[in-house]
Amino acid sequence: xxxxxxxxxxxxxxxxxxxQKGKVTSALSYKDAGELExxxxxxxxxxxxxxxRSKRSIDWSRTWEARGEIxxxxxxxxxxxxxDEPLFKALKSFNKGIELDEKDRYTKSIVVDLxxxxxxxxxxxxxxxxxxDFDASLKSFEKFLEISxxxxxxxxxxxxxxxxxxxxxxxxxxLKAENWEKAVEYFQxxxxxxxxGPESYQFTYNSYQSMGDSAKAVETLKEGFEKYPDNETLIxxxxxxxxxxxxxxxxxxxxxxxIKQNPKNVSYYTAKGSxxxxxxxxxxxxxxxxxxxxxxxxLFTPYYNLGVIHYNNGVAVMNEASQLPPNATKEYDAKIExxxxxxxxxxxxxxRAYEIDSTEMAIMESLRQIYYRLKLNDKYDKxxxxxxxxxx
Numbered sequence: 001x002x003x004x005x006x007x008x009x010x011x012x013x014x015x016x017x018x019x020q021k022g023k024v025t026s027a028l029s030y031k032d033a034g035e036l037e038x039x040x041x042x043x044x045x046x047x048x049x050x051x052x053r054s055k056r057s058i059d060w061s062r063t064w065e066a067r068g069e070i071x072x073x074x075x076x077x078x079x080x081x082x083x084d085e086p087l088f089k090a091l092k093s094f095n096k097g098i099e100l101d102e103k104d105r106y107t108k109s110i111v112v113d114l115x116x117x118x119x120x121x122x123x124x125x126x127x128x129x130x131x132x133d134f135d136a137s138l139k140s141f142e143k144f145l146e147i148s149x150x151x152x153x154x155x156x157x158x159x160x161x162x163x164x165x166x167x168x169x170x171x172x173x174x175l176k177a178e179n180w181e182k183a184v185e186y187f188q189x190x191x192x193x194x195x196x197g198p199e200s201y202q203f204t205y206n207s208y209q210s211m212g213d214s215a216k217a218v219e220t221l222k223e224g225f226e227k228y229p230d231n232e233t234l235i236x237x238x239x240x241x242x243x244x245x246x247x248x249x250x251x252x253x254x255x256x257x258x259i260k261q262n263p264k265n266v267s268y269y270t271a272k273g274s275x276x277x278x279x280x281x282x283x284x285x286x287x288x289x290x291x292x293x294x295x296x297x298x299l300f301t302p303y304y305n306l307g308v309i310h311y312n313n314g315v316a317v318m319n320e321a322s323q324l325p326p327n328a329t330k331e332y333d334a335k336i337e338x339x340x341x342x343x344x345x346x347x348x349x350x351x352r353a354y355e356i357d358s359t360e361m362a363i364m365e366s367l368r369q370i371y372y373r374l375k376l377n378d379k380y381d382k383x384x385x386x387x388x389x390x391x392x
Contacts, residue, residue, distance in 0.1 A: 071093060137177070229257075346366075
């Protein structure tokens with residue numbers, strides 16, 4: 001009788017085990033039939049720790065694999081009301097399945113599931129990015145990369161392939177999500193493998209700037225420029241950085257490099273002239289502005305800046321004359337004449353700037369002053385009338 005009792009107990013246990021494993025099969029059948037709510041409800045019963053019967057299936061690798069497959073289908077059918085974030089829960093389920101698969105009975109099929117899950121994560125990341133849900137996009141791209149690092153997945157690939165495009169896109173998602181630390185992390189990885197190198201350095205710089213780390217920001221730009229010396233974006237960022245931080249000498253250094261690389265880019269000459277003015281190297285600035293005009297005579301800025309230099313010099317000298325004592329007639333006349341000569345130098349540049357842009361009030365005001373001081377009455381009357389009409 002004791003032997004019969006033992007046999008009945010074993011039979012009960014075996015029946016219970018198969019009953020629970022049968023529920024896993026049922027859950028998958030519900031999934032295949034499109035009855036995802038029933039599939040989810042059924043598979044959750046197999047891993048319920050409070051259900052004594054679930055102890056027979058909760059440690060079965062196939063249970064967790066099936067759960068992951070159901071979660072993938074829930075995501076694919078966009079049944080958010082059944083379970084939140086199904087893709088992320090699917091990854092946890094597949095990982096659990098591999099963890100429990102001590103005899104490697106199901107790992108190969110789970111690896112296939114994981115590779116399909118990567119595609120889902122990639123598509124979801126792109127969709128989230130396009131809908132401007134950048135946090136979700138970042139999280140999805142990171143899960144894609146996490147799957148690639150799973151040992152069973154790595155072992156299934158003959159030659160390790162670096163997900164360079166995904167690394168770069170993860171950086172973009174982090175940048176858009178304003179997660180500066182992660183943006184730096186992924187763009188640095190991208191830069192290290194020369195994937196979209198210049199852009200990766202530029203975005204790393206932008207992220208450091210947003211973090212308020214100017215030292216790391218400029219260090220990144222310099223490193224990028226050394227690696228990609230022909231890239232205009234990086235050198236322009238360096239120039240702008242030095243101009244904005246008041247390091248005019250460094251700005252001129254990189255402007256010279258930029259001009260050497262691309263002498264046809266007139267904006268470099270204009271920027272250099274403006275920077276030289278800040279260094280109070282007026283004569284050099286004048287020469288650079290003239291070089292800009294030689295290359296492109298249709299640009300407003302170099303004409304205007306040249307006009308302003310000569311105009312300011314003329315006004316400054318005339319103001320000095322007004323401070324002289326009444327008996328310093330010769331000195332007064334000399335300074336007034338010097339001022340007039342500077343205004344005459346300014347005149348053609350200001351008039352050319354006005355031809356290019358006749359809406360700029362600053363030019364019109366400057367021209368009115370020049371015409372008045374040089375006693376060019378007809379021109380003065382005309383520009384004065386224009387200013388009055390605009391002021392009405």
